[in-house]
Amino acid sequence: MPYTTFNRAEFDTFSQPMFFGEHVNVARYDQQKHKIFENLIEKQLSFFWRPEEVDLTNDRKDYLDLPDHEKHIFVSNLKYQTLLDSVQGRSPNVALLPVVSLPELETWIETWSFSETIHSRSYTHIVRNIVPNPASIFDDITRNEFITRRAVSVTRYYDDFISLCNFYTQLGEGAHTVNGQTITVSLRELKRKMYRMLVSVNVLEAIRFYVSFACSFAFAERAKMEGNAKIIKLIARDEALHLTGTQHMLQIIARGNDDPEFAEIAQECRADVIAIFQEAADQEKEWAEYLFKDGSMIGLNKDILCQYVEYITDQRITALGFDPIFDVRSNPLPWINSWLNSDNVQVAPQESEISSYLVGAIDSEIDTSDLGDFDL
Amino acid sequence: MSAHKSYPAELASEPFCLEQAKSANDHLNTGFELEPPSTPAPLPQQGELYLPESGNPEQPETTPQLELNGMSKPAYAINLASGEQLTFQHANTLLESLEGQGVDVQFQCRGGYCGSCRARVLDGDTHQVNEPLAWLNDDEILLCCSIPRSDLKLKL
Numbered sequence: 119m120p121y122t123t124f125n126r127a128e129f130d131t132f133s134q135p136m137f138f139g140e141h142v143n144v145a146r147y148d149q150q151k152h153k154i155f156e157n158l159i160e161k162q163l164s165f166f167w168r169p170e171e172v173d174l175t176n177d178r179k180d181y182l183d184l185p186d187h188e189k190h191i192f193v194s195n196l197k198y199q200t201l202l203d204s205v206q207g208r209s210p211n212v213a214l215l216p217v218v219s220l221p222e223l224e225t226w227i228e229t230w231s232f233s234e235t236i237h238s239r240s241y242t243h244i245v246r247n248i249v250p251n252p253a254s255i256f257d258d259i260t261r262n263e264f265i266t267r268r269a270v271s272v273t274r275y276y277d278d279f280i281s282l283c284n285f286y287t288q289l290g291e292g293a294h295t296v297n298g299q300t301i302t303v304s305l306r307e308l309k310r311k312m313y314r315m316l317v318s319v320n321v322l323e324a325i326r327f328y329v330s331f332a333c334s335f336a337f338a339e340r341a342k343m344e345g346n347a348k349i350i351k352l353i354a355r356d357e358a359l360h361l362t363g364t365q366h367m368l369q370i371i372a373r374g375n376d377d378p379e380f381a382e383i384a385q386e387c388r389a390d391v392i393a394i395f396q397e398a399a400d401q402e403k404e405w406a407e408y409l410f411k412d413g414s415m416i417g418l419n420k421d422i423l424c425q426y427v428e429y430i431t432d433q434r435i436t437a438l439g440f441d442p443i444f445d446v447r448s449n450p451l452p453w454i455n456s457w458l459n460s461d462n463v464q465v466a467p468q469e470s471e472i473s474s475y476l477v478g479a480i481d482s483e484i485d486t487s488d489l490g491d492f493d494l
Numbered sequence: 495m496s497a498h499k500s501y502p503a504e505l506a507s508e509p510f511c512l513e514q515a516k517s518a519n520d521h522l523n524t525g526f527e528l529e530p531p532s533t534p535a536p537l538p539q540q541g542e543l544y545l546p547e548s549g550n551p552e553q554p555e556t557t558p559q560l561e562l563n564g565m566s567k568p569a570y571a572i573n574l575a576s577g578e579q580l581t582f583q584h585a586n587t588l589l590e591s592l593e594g595q596g597v598d599v600q601f602q603c604r605g606g607y608c609g610s611c612r613a614r615v616l617d618g619d620t621h622q623v624n625e626p627l628a629w630l631n632d633d634e635i636l637l638c639c640s641i642p643r644s645d646l647k648l649k650l
Contacts (some may be wrong), residue, residue: 157627161607211605358608365629367607433600436608437629458602 121216121287131220134331135377136314138305139219146221152370155226159364161361165359167352169240171393174345175245181248181343187412190342194409195333197259199350201269202326206234206319206360209276216287222368227431230363233356240349247345249339264408272326275318279311297308302368309383315366317391321398324361324434325427325477329402332426333409335457336418347457365437372439392435396443399431416452425450512517552585552594574617575649582642587623588613589637592604604638611637618646 125143132151135138150156184192190459218224245252259265285294285303293302331354340349374381406423414420428444436442449455569583579598585591589611592599602610609628615635624639 154627157625158607161627355603358603359627360630362607362609369629433610437612439631449600453603458608459604 119288121285134219135380136223136367137214137217137380138219138309138377142221142224144218144221145225147225150222151220152366154223154366155220155222155363158359158366159222159226159229162233162356162359165233165352165356167236169236169243169349172240172345172348172352174242174244174349176246177244177343177345180337184342185413187410188337188415190412191333191409191415192265193255193338196241196332197255197262197265197407198268198329199330199334199353200238200256201259201265202272202322202330203234203237203241204324205269205272205276205352207238207361209232210275210319213276213280213283213312217283222318226363227392230360233360237353237356240353241243243269244346250397262356262428263407268401268405271397273323275311275315279308279315279411282308282311306383309380310387313368313371313380313383313387314390316364317387317394317396320361320364320434320438321394323357323364325395325398325430325435326402327357328430329405329423329427331357331458332423332454333418335454336415336451338457339417339453340415351457358458362482368438388440391438391478392440392443394437395431395440399427399443401428423451426454495530507631552581552583552591564586570618571645572642573645573647575647582646583595586641587638588635588642588648589621592637601638606636606639613637614649616647616649620646627638 119141122141125141127140127143128147129140131149134151136152147156167486181189186389208231209225214227215224218227221242244251245255249255283297283304285301286308289296289301291303295301331350334343334347334350335342368384370419371375371380372384403424406420406427409423418490424450425446429446429449432442432444432446526602552624565601565641569581569584572580572582572588572591574580580592580595580597582588585594587597589601593601595623602608604611606624607627609626612628612630612634613634613636614631616633620635620640621641621643622635622639623641626636626639628636630636
C-alpha cells in the first residue's frame with residue numbers, strides 16, 4: 119500500500135506488528151505494545167550531549183607529536199567512525215520509517231538516528247581541532263579504497279532492502295514491469311531482507327563500532343588524545359543503547375509474538391546471521407591489518423585487536439541466542455571496560471536528566487499481592 | 495562524600511528485622527546453604543549503614559563497618575556453574591559482589607542497558623533493584639540490576 123503520512127484508518131495498536139502493518143497515524147504514547155522502546159527513548163534523551171562541551175585543545179598538540187604510523191592509525195580510525203555514523207545518521211530513518219507500524223518504535227528509530235547525527239557532528243569537531251584543513255581527512259573517505267571497501271559491506275543490506283521496499287510501497291506485491299525490467303515483490307522476501315539488514319545493523323553497532331572504540335581508547339590509555347576519547351566515550355554510551363534497541367527488535371521478531379511469518383523467516387535466516395557475523399569479523403581483522411600496516415602502538419597491535427574482534431563477535435552473537443563462533447571467553451583488552459563504563463561519564467544528576475530523576479518515574483500502582491509477605 | 499550515612503536513632507530500634515525476612519524466605523532456599531560462621535558476628539556499635547564506595551564491597555571490614563543495632567544483613571550463597579562458591583551480603587548489586595570476590599565478570603555500562611553482565615539463573619530467586627533495558631530471556635538477569643532473594647545458582 120502507498121505510504122501515507124497520516125493514516126486515516128482506525129485500528130487497534132496492539133494488533134499491529136512492529137513493521138508492515140498499518141502506517142502510523144497519531145504519534146501517541148499512551149498505548150504501547152512494546153514499552154521497551156519508550157524506555158529506550160527516555161534513556162537516549164537523558165544521555166543528550168553536545169560535542170562542543172568537550173575541550174580538545176590538548177589533542178592538537180598530542181596529534182602533532184604522534185609518530186607517523188600512529189597518525190595513520192588515529193586518522194584512519196576516525197575516518198571509519200565517520201563513515202559508520204554517516205550511514206547510521208540516515209539509514210534507519212530511510213529504511214525503517216516507511217514500513218513501521220507502532221508509534222513508540224517510530225519515535226525510537228528517529229531518536230536513535232538523531233543521536234547518530236550528533237556523533238557525526240562530533241567528528242567534524244575533532245577533525246577541526248587536529249588539522250588545519252578538515253577537507254584533507256573528509257575527502258579521503260570517498261577516495262581511499264580501504265574505506266570505500268568497508269562502505270560497501272556496511273551499506274549493502276540497507277540498500278538491498280530499501281530498493282525492494284520502494285517497489286513495495288509504490289506498487290505492492292506481485293510481478294511488475296518497471297523500465298522494461300520485471301521486478302517481483304513479495305512481502306516474505308522483503309521481510310527476509312529486513313531481517314538480514316537488522317542483523318547487519320546490529321553487527322555495525324555492536325562489533326564494528328567497538329573495534330574502532332578500542333583504537334580511540336588505546337591512545338587515551340597512554341594519556342594521548344584524551345579529549346577525543348572523552349567524546350568517543352559519550353558515543354560509546356549511546357551505541358550501547360542502540361545495539362540494545364536492535365537486539366530487542368531482532369528478538370521480538372524471532373519470538374513470533376509480534377508477527378508469526380517474520381518468526382519463520384528469522385528461523386530460516388539463522389545461517390545468514392552466522393555468515394553476516396563471521397563476514398564482519400573477517401573484515402574487521404582485515405581492517406586491523408591496514409591500521410597497523412606501518413607499525414603498532416604501545417598497548418595495541420594487530421593481534422590483540424583481532425582477538426578483541428573475536429571476543430566481541432562471540433559476545434554479540436550469543437546475546438542473540440546463537441552459539442559463539444570463536445570461543446574467546448576472556449576480554450583481551452580488559453582496560454576497555456573502564457572506558458565503556460557509564461559510571462565514569464561525569465554528569466551531575468541536576469545537570470542532566472537522569473531517568474530516575476524524571477517526574478512521574480515512581481511506580482505508584484499498589485496491589486494487595488504487594489503486601490502479601492507483610493506480617494504484623 | 496562520606497562513606498557512611500547516619501540513620502536516626504529510632505530507626506535502630508525498628509522491630510522489623512532482616513533476619514526474619516530471610517527466614518520467611520526459607521522456602522526459596524535451594525539446598526546449597528552457607529556454612530554457619532565459625533566466629534560470632536561482632537556486636538554492632540551504633541546505628542549506621544555502610545554504603546560501599548570503593549574497595550571490596552563484600553569485605554566491608556576493611557573500612558569500619560557499622561550495622562543497624564541488632565541487625566545484620568542476610569547472607570546468601572551464590573554458586574556459579576563454573577563451581578565457584580561465593581556469598582552475597584553487603585554489596586549493592588550482584589555485579590559488585592562477584593567482582594569483589596574476584597570473579598572475572600563481563601561488564602560495561604553498569605546501568606542495565608548494554609547487557610554485558612547478562613547471566614542465567616539456574617536456581618533461586620532474585621530481585622531487580624533497577625529496571626533493565628537490555629534484552630533478557632525468561633531465565634536471565636543483569637547482574638548490575640539484581641540482588642538475590644534466596645540462595646542462587648548462576649551461569650555467567
